Structures are given as structure tokens and as C-alpha cells.
Amino acid sequence: MASVAAVEEHDAANANDHANCRALGQILDRVGDKWTVMVVGTLSRGPLRFNSIMREIGAVSHRMLTLTLRALERDGMVTRTAYATIPPKVEYELTVLGRSLIDPLRILSAWAVENQPTIESARRQFDDATGQREIVKA
């Protein structure tokens, strides 16, 4: 598993941090997008049709989901299969490459869930200290 290897090769990775950083930066421009993350998370449970993905995610627009799925297809992370039924049926499914992204995103996801309260409290403290707090009172 790549993630275990990454931790085990911790020391070796130190030397390559800069190269890793740049590669990660480029890839994060794509996979760091919130809709990409949600689509990969939704498809992690199996292939789905467009409308099912849309329903699962909830707050995504038709256009945004179309763009996200097309970008994922272009990156080789999702396959789009059209069935010649009436009405026509189109299914989206993670490829092996797409599935390999599930674990790294889950680890980052666990970090986000665990630390969200800390981050939010740090933000409030910072805004109080710098006087930039938004006035929410009625």
C-alpha cells in the first residue's frame, strides 16, 4: 500500500520533500477540489448513475457535477459507461487509479473531522485578537 510505504519511507521522503511538494501542488489543484473529493467519496461505495451521485452529494449543481466527472474521466480516475437501453443509462465508476485515492483522502478526511473544532476555535480567537470578527448580532 502506497500510504504505508510513505510512512515507512519517512526518512527517505524528507530528502524528496521539495519534489513531492511540487508534484502534490499540481495534483492538489485537481484532487483538492471539494467536489472531486465528494465524488470520489460517493463512488467509493460502487458505480452510480449521474442523478444518484447528484442526490448523494446534495448541494452540487448539474453543471458542476458534469465538469467534475469529466475532469475525473480525463485524469483516468473515473470511467463513464453508456448502456443502449430505453431510456439510456450512463454509469460512473472509479478506476483502479481512482480507488487508490480513497485511502489517502480518507486519512486527510479523518484529520479534517478531528481538527475542525480546533481550527474553528483558532479562527475565532484570531479574529477577536485582530478585530476582524464579523458582526453577526441582530
Next chain:
Amino acid sequence: MASVAAVEEHDAANANDHANCRALGQILDRVGDKWTVMVVGTLSRGPLRFNSIMREIGAVSHRMLTLTLRALERDGMVTRTAYATIPPKVEYELTVLGRSLIDPLRILSAWAVENQPTIESARRQFDDATGQREIVKA
């Protein structure tokens, strides 16, 4: 370690995937930013002054680095310490929270480095197939 816990709680996590997804989406809007990733990577080796961070990262503008460091400070991931020396010295350092992000980003980084050639080749194939390839010839 949060990352190991995340993998072990794989099944429990399935049930919470949707909540995780949303929290991750919000956090990724911040930490998924390429400059944030590079700053955290650069500071992972220890505290640094502004100009040193800038030199390490290379292609970042003064303004973008200022904004990124301030956002990280607001999120409680970086401390900014000013020393009353002549000339004044300001050092940036990862907090405990900031340091806890290093491993998740390193795992994602290892994924990015490992799969970048595959993604690039998938893109070329997709563009050839859909006729959207950019003309690079002279």
C-alpha cells in the same frame, strides 16, 4: 496516530462518509491550496524567516506568501514570532496542529508522486480520443 486510526476504523468510517466528505470539503478549501501545502512542507523541517520560506518554495510571490502565512496563522497552524532585534526578525513555525497535518499531506504527496505519470498519460489519451488536444507544434 490519527491516520492509522482512520484506516483501522475503516468500517465505522463508511457510515460517516457523508459527514466526513463535507468536513473534508471545507478544510480542503483551505489546506488543499497548493501554496498552503508547500508552506507546511517547507516548515516541516523547522522554524524559518519569511525570506527563507520564499527562497525554499521558489515560485511564490511576496503577496501570495503573506496571505498564505496569515491564513495558516488564523487557522492555528502556524505561529508568527517577532524578535525586537535590529533589523527586526520574524519567524514562522508550525504549531502542534500544523505538525499533525504533515503526515496526511505526506501520504497524499506520495500518492501524487506515484501516480502523476499515470494521470498525465490518461490525460493525453483522453485528449487524443476527444480531439481536444492542444496544438503544441511550431
